[in-house]
Amino acid sequence: MSVALVVDDSSVNRMLLARHLASIGIDSKEAVDGRSAIDALKLFADEVAVVLLDVMMPEMDGYETLAAIKSDEALRHLPVIMISSLDELDSVARCLEMGAADYLPKPFNPVILAARVRASLADKRLHDVEVAHAEAQREMLETIDRQKTELARFLSPQVAALVSSPEGEQLLAGHRREATSVFLDLRGFTAFSDSAEPEEVLGVLREYHAAMGELIVEHGGTLEHFAGDGMMVFFNDPVPQADHVERAVRMAIAMREKFGALTTRWSKLGYELGLGIGIAAGYATLGRIGFEGRYDYGMVGTAVILASRLSSAAEANQILLNPRAHAAVEDLVLAERVGELQLKGFSRPIPTVNVLAPRAADAAEGMSADPPVLTGAGTTDG
Amino acid sequence: MSDETPILDEAIIAELRESVGGDDGFVAELAAAYLAEGPDHVRAMEAALARGDVAGAVRPAHTLKSSSAALGAMRVSVISKAIEHAAREGRTEGLETAVAEARTAWEQTVAAMNERKLAG
Numbered sequence: 278m279s280v281a282l283v284v285d286d287s288s289v290n291r292m293l294l295a296r297h298l299a300s301i302g303i304d305s306k307e308a309v310d311g312r313s314a315i316d317a318l319k320l321f322a323d324e325v326a327v328v329l330l331d332v333m334m335p336e337m338d339g340y341e342t343l344a345a346i347k348s349d350e351a352l353r354h355l356p357v358i359m360i361s362s363l364d365e366l367d368s369v370a371r372c373l374e375m376g377a378a379d380y381l382p383k384p385f386n387p388v389i390l391a392a393r394v395r396a397s398l399a400d401k402r403l404h405d406v407e408v409a410h411a412e413a414q415r416e417m418l419e420t421i422d423r424q425k426t427e428l429a430r431f432l433s434p435q436v437a438a439l440v441s442s443p444e445g446e447q448l449l450a451g452h453r454r455e456a457t458s459v460f461l462d463l464r465g466f467t468a469f470s471d472s473a474e475p476e477e478v479l480g481v482l483r484e485y486h487a488a489m490g491e492l493i494v495e496h497g498g499t500l501e502h503f504a505g506d507g508m509m510v511f512f513n514d515p516v517p518q519a520d521h522v523e524r525a526v527r528m529a530i531a532m533r534e535k536f537g538a539l540t541t542r543w544s545k546l547g548y549e550l551g552l553g554i555g556i557a558a559g560y561a562t563l564g565r566i567g568f569e570g571r572y573d574y575g576m577v578g579t580a581v582i583l584a585s586r587l588s589s590a591a592e593a594n595q596i597l598l599n600p601r602a603h604a605a606v607e608d609l610v611l612a613e614r615v616g617e618l619q620l621k622g623f624s625r626p627i628p629t630v631n632v633l634a635p636r637a638a639d640a641a642e643g644m645s646a647d648p649p650v651l652t653g654a655g656t657t658d659g
Numbered sequence: 660m661s662d663e664t665p666i667l668d669e670a671i672i673a674e675l676r677e678s679v680g681g682d683d684g685f686v687a688e689l690a691a692a693y694l695a696e697g698p699d700h701v702r703a704m705e706a707a708l709a710r711g712d713v714a715g716a717v718r719p720a721h722t723l724k725s726s727s728a729a730l731g732a733m734r735v736s737v738i739s740k741a742i743e744h745a746a747r748e749g750r751t752e753g754l755e756t757a758v759a760e761a762r763t764a765w766e767q768t769v770a771a772m773n774e775r776k777l778a779g
Contacts, residue, residue, distance in 0.1 A: 286718075288692045289726035296679055333721045362725055364740070383725045384671075387678045 279398055280304045280324045284314040284342065285331040285360060293385055294329055294360075301391045303327075303398075311337025315345050318352055327397045328357045329381065332368050339372065347376040354404050356397035435499045436574040439515040448515050449574070451564030456513040457525040457556060457602060458581045459498065460588035461489065461532065463506035464551035473548070481548060482506065488535050496528035501575050509585075511576045514563045522558050522605035526632060529554045529596045530610070537594075551593020557583035558602040586620040587629065596632040603630050610635050664734045666764065666771045671731030687779035693730050694769060694778055697723065701765050704742060704758050713754065716746040723761075727768070730777075734764040 283294045283305050295305035306321060308314035311334055318325060328346065332339035339359060346352045356378035361369045369380045378400065379393045421441065429437040439445050463469075463485070470478045482505070489508060493500050497518060498510040510528070513521035536552040543550055561578030580599070587597040595615075603612060611633045617626035672686075679685050700723040707715030720743035727736035738761045745754050772778055 287722045287726045288696055289689055289729055292685075292689050292692055293729055296685060300680070333718055335718060362721075364744075384728050385678075 279326045280306060280321070281394065282306050282308060282314060282317055282321070282325045282328045284308045284311065284328065284334070284339075286310055286334045287331075290331065290360070290383070290385075294390070297385060297387045297390050298394065300387065301394065303394065310334045311339065311342030311345070314342055318346065318355070322351055325355065326401050327394060328355055329360055329394075330357050330377075331360045332365060332372065339368075340375070343372055343375050343377055354401070354408075356401050358393055358397055434494065435497075435516050439574070448563075449565045451562055453560060453562050454514060454517075455521075455558065456511050456561045456563065456576055456578075456580065457521045457558045458561070458576060458578075458584035459510040459512070459525050459529060460555045460584045461508045461510075461529075462553060462588055464553055464593040465549050466506040469548055469550060477548075481543065481550070484539060485536075488539060489532055492528055492531050492535060496524045496531070498524065498528055499574070502573065507588075509576075509581075511561075511563075511581075514576065515574070522556075522602050523609060525556050525558075525602070526596070526598070526606045526610060527635075529556060530632060530635065533594055533596060553588050553591030553593060554596045555584045555587025555589070555591055556596065556602050557581075557587060557599040558605060559583070559599070582622055583620070583627065586622065587618075587627075590618055590620065590629075591631075597629050598632060600628050606632075608636070664737045666732070666734050666767045667775065667777075668731040668733045671728075671733070672777070675729065675731065684779075687777065690730055690772055690778035693726055693732070694772060696726070697735075697765060697769075700739075701762055704761065707746075708755055708758055713746050713749055713751055716754070716758070717743055720746060720761075730772075732768045732772075735761060735768050738764050 279302070281294075281298050281303050283291050283298070284307075285291050285294070286309050291305075291307045291309075295307065298305050306317055306325065308317050313336075314328070314330070315337070318328070330339050330342055334342075337345070343357055343359075346355060346357060353376075357372075357376070359369055359372045359377045359380040360383060361372075361380050362383045369377075372380065378397045381390055381393055425437060425441050428440060439448055469481070473481075485506070486503060486508075490500070493508075493510050496512075497516065498512055499514060499516075501509045501511060503509070510525075512518055512525050518524055532554065533552060540548075540550060557580040559578060559580030561576045561580050563576045564574070565572050566575035566577065567573050583599050587599065591597045597615065597618075598606075598612065612630040613633055615629050615631050618629045619626045675689075676683065676686050700719040703719035704716045704723075707713065707719070720739045724736050724739035724743055727733070727739060738757060742754065742757050742761060745751075745757065
């Protein structure tokens, strides 16, 4: 039930107003002057939906009371209906300018009173609905933000962003495009994990994942998954990257360096581990892979299998490229031919190169690798 | 002027009664409240004039005007309205007479309401 605050110094007027309000289903609270009206509003802020305010009162008159209500953040939305004699229309105009919603002429006509109070209550309800709606929307946005943040902990940032984007569903449904697949895994890991304590194994993996993960993010790669010592990263999806092969190769070079720093320390502890990387560019299908309850965003295609086989074939510190990937970065890195590899699942041998280092000009532009020690002849497969 | 105005306007009382669904009990309560607070307003007007505070007469005159009108006590209402306006504009001439008239009209109203058992 709605509650009205009736503010009038005349008990006759208060009683009459309360009575008329009751007949249209509105409860009343009463105040004898402006000051007690403000006190009552602070006390019953949640209940009062409309204020009926007399202009001429002791203590705080109607103007001061109206001004106090309209300048209070918590009260200003309350509709205020001025109670006024017909010979006071000037003061009514002033109150309307000050933010009063309406006025009610004395002597009271129950029909006019009902109409004006109902109109003000309807406005108030509309306002409340808008406020509630805005609040609900804000909460929803906060929830979505929180979910995005949580999602980003589990998924690669690109996939998390994709899931929350308007095009998300379409991209998730599956699409075909050129992409670069990168596989990394460790040489000597099986022997290491057989001989080392589980805590040591997990410690090494944690360091390795943290170091590589940082570089994946830095180069804008999408981490599809990691399983033990193996990691699969792809580029050019879901965020298109014109330089996807270059990014993949630069990331691989940075990983090899960073891994070098790790192995220096690990070898002192007696861990002999090496990093092998395979990179293949090609057309692939990307999108949601899996089953209800457990989906991944993944890449499927020959390039993926090829990158996986190349990383298995790579010796420690090698970064092996398929011809398509090599063609895209030929001008940027020095590479050596490693021959035509016969890889499982591929009927024809794959001409493969190993990335040695960025070319000099490129290195000067800020790539972190040392300038290449090898020069010219025999370093590329042409 | 006020002598022509009825002490109690039966038509207004009838209208009031009708507006509250013929609830005589409520009309009686309202009349009782009116009779209880009316003397304060009359006294407040007298006191304001006695201390030379003409503006101080505005509010009690205003309140008496409207509550009297609500209960059909039209003579008090009309006199109070004249006092309110004169006091607001600072017109002191005839104000004392008007307040004395209001006192007389008030006493007549009380008598008329009691006779009519308006307050039960």
